[in-house]
Amino acid sequence: MAQRIANIDWTATPPGLPRDWPASFKTALNMMLAARFPMFLAWGNEQTFFYNDAFIDILAARHPDALGRRFGDLADGTREAISDLVGKVFSGESVIHEGLPFPLKREELEDTDRFTASYSPVCDEANTVCGVLCICMETTHQVDTNQALQAEINWMRNMFEQAPAPMAVLLGPDHCYEISNPANQAFLGNRPVIGRGVKELFPEVIEQGFTDILDTVYRTGVPFNGRDMPINYQSADGTPALVYMNVIYHPIRDHHHDIIGIFVIAADTTHAVTATQALKTSEARLQSLINTIPQLIWSVSPKGKPTYFNQQWYAFTGMPDGALNGWDAVHPEDREPNLAQWKISVVQGTTYEVKNRLRHHSGEYRWTLVRAVPVRDEAGRITEWIGSNTDIHAQELASEALNEIDVRKTEFLAMLAHELRNPLAPISASAELLSLRARGDPPLVNASAIISRQVEHIVRLVEDLLDTSRVTRGLVRLDRRPLDIKQVIADAVEQVRPAIERRKHGLTLDLGADPVYVFGDHNRLIQVVVNLLDNAAKYTPDGGRVSVTIDADADEVSLCVADSGIGMAPELVQHVFDLFFQGERPLDRAQGGLGIGLSIVKSLTELHGGRIAASSPGPGQGSQFRLTLPRRSSIEAPEATRQSVNEAQSPRLRILMVDDNVDAAFTMALLLETMGHQVVIEHSAAAALEQHRQRPFDLYILDIGLPRMNGYELVGHLRSSGTAPDSLFVALSGYGQEQDREASARAGFDTHLVKPANLWQLQELVMERQKRAAVAGS
Secondary structure (H helix, E strand, O other), X not given: OHHHHHHOOOOOOOOOOHHHOOHHHXXXXXXXXXXXXXXXXXXXXXXXXXXXXXXXXXXXXXXXXXXXXXXXXXXXXXXXXXXXXXXXXXXXXXXEEEXXXXXXXXXXXXXXXXXXXXXXXXXXXXXXXXXEEEEEEEOHHHHHHHHHHHHHHHHHHHHHHHOOOOEEEEEOOOOEEEEEOHHHHHHOOOOOOEOOEHHHHOHHHOOOOHHHHHHHHHHHXXXXXXXXXXXXXXXXXXXXXXXXXXXXEEEXXXXXXXXXXXXXXXXXXXXXXXXXXXXXXXXHHHHHHHOOOOOEEEEEOOOOOEEEEOHHHHXXXXXXXXXXXXHHXXXXXXXXXXXXXXXXXXXXXXXXXXXXXXXXXXXXXXXXXEEEEXXXXXXXXXXXXXXXXXXXXXXXXXXXXXXXXHHHHHHHHHHHHHHHHHHHHHXXXXXXXXXHHOOXXXXXXXXXXXXXXHHXXXXXXXXXXXXXXXXHOOOOOOOEEXXXXXXXXXXXXXXXXXXXXXXXXXXXXXXXXOOOEXXXXXXXXXXXXXXXXXXXXXXXOOOOEEEEEEEEOOOEEEEEEEEOOOOOOHHHHHHOOOOOOOXXXXXXXXXXXXXXXXXXXXXXXXXXXXXXXXXXXXXXXXXXXXXEEEEEOOOOOOOOOOOOOOOOOOOOOEXXXXXXXXXXXHHHHHHHHHOOOEEEEEOOHHHHHHHXXXXXXXXXXXXXXXXXXXXXXXXXXXXXXXXXXXOEEEEEEOOOOHHHHHHHHHHOOOEEEEOOOOHHHHHHHHHHHHHHHHHHHX
């Protein structure tokens, strides 16, 4: 700027040529130009404007035109203020302006800085004020700091006023209220407190020790934190009140670090304290209850770590109180499967339920039922697991005993069936022989029919007993396929028709014209319908009516068997499907039976996904049994009906009959010979093998229970010879359960016949052998 001043022609300006400038003016000008602070000089009556390099940023765009101009002309819109300022300085007064904003442009960035400007008079040699010297000090940071501090003070005051917790400032040793925010005022009942001491306002808290605490904080400067402190005080309306508070008393110090007061902040915890007290009372009550019940109660963390066991656990296991290693009490053989199931429950958050053996304090292991459920919070997260062990040792021992009894019962029934079937086989075969050979002798035909009916009755009783055992043990397997329910009814009616005709009942079938399909086991569904029809025939006096009707919709098929029989009382209807339940039994037991047929009907129906219901208007008014099954849309051709013996004239077969029961072997051989076949009878496996070596047979009928070498072993030897590849091997046994049939198949038999085998079964065997021969021949 000094060079710029020197380059200007000052001839026509108010200051004139520099050589004529007063010494005082030059001194002030040189001092200004040498200064590093922004400075300007307004000289003479015309207030000619001079400034230094540091002042250029303040002038911004007005530089360099401002040099030499009138000072008052540079202040746009503030000419009067400048005139007043100059007037004061020319009168000898120094003027200071603080925090003046000046827009600056530095490195292409515009900003507004703050300056403090000091205006001082400059005198000539005669001590006359001839100019104004202004020194500018940038105070932007100080101004910004002061503004921020004030803003913070305002914010803190606003927060103090808006704080939801009671706050106050107490000054002096009497703890007089200097500040009390709205929350504190609300707590105090909005009574006037400013300028008044705590002891004056609340004399009741003196004995409770609160003023002593305030005095200690004021004296020592050590803050005080109190939690859930009970306070009894008089509310604004004079009513005694008890509250619980969290309080903080913090000393306030002045700039000399002397304590002048106490900052108080409080929080009303009355609700939380009373809730906690109620929870503790509830927990104590629950703890007493948990230790009273007989169950072993425990809890674990969300990840399965044990956290608690009740006293019953420790009393039962004998483990020391507080021990949490619960798995140590579990039987070693049960730990791995229990842990595997437990991990699944923990991962999936599902109920955990197992049985295990738990070590008793006596040293023995006792069976317990273990069950645990997850406890979740409002967000559905598992917070813990609560579980229990229930001593079921007595029940398990009883269950094992019952299972043993059930096994023995099943074995007994199977043995009973075998022992009954063995003598029934020759009786049944003899009756069929009589029927075949006595066509012209009515008394003999009638006797044969009587024997056959009674044999069938005994066989049905035996089958019902075995079916009951199978159903109750879940051993019934269904061979399910699409069936026309009308064909099932027709096959069932064929079996029951003799009993219906014998009692001169009228039978009505309302089955509709179209096939109605279900998905089921053909033989088992026939068994169901036979039982219902047989039941209707038995409990309807001679000359009654029995009807079968079908109703079907898109989803279900309903079959109703109705009769005009003796009916049922309501209490009998409720139990009609119970096992071994029968109505009132007359001395003559004209209806017979064991009371298990309807129970089997219900079980088989449910296995098919159906339901059965019984109803009756009352005694003497007949009964209805409604069987409902899911409908099936699939269509299959009905099974071919059996041919009679006379219709199926077959080529002569060589048959080997092996049975150690001489009568059974003889009568069955007679039946087969009557059908035109050559039969060789043997009573031992060794003799049978000798016959086979001489010449193989077309059909082998082998009794399973042969002495020394049983039927399973015998069929293996016969098969392994390789000389009878197309022959049919038939197992004959008094045992007919599923496992017996499976054992026969594994041994190598093609078919398993249960004694007594009837004429139709024998005819089907012959037809099967003929089919096999036809296939082999082709």
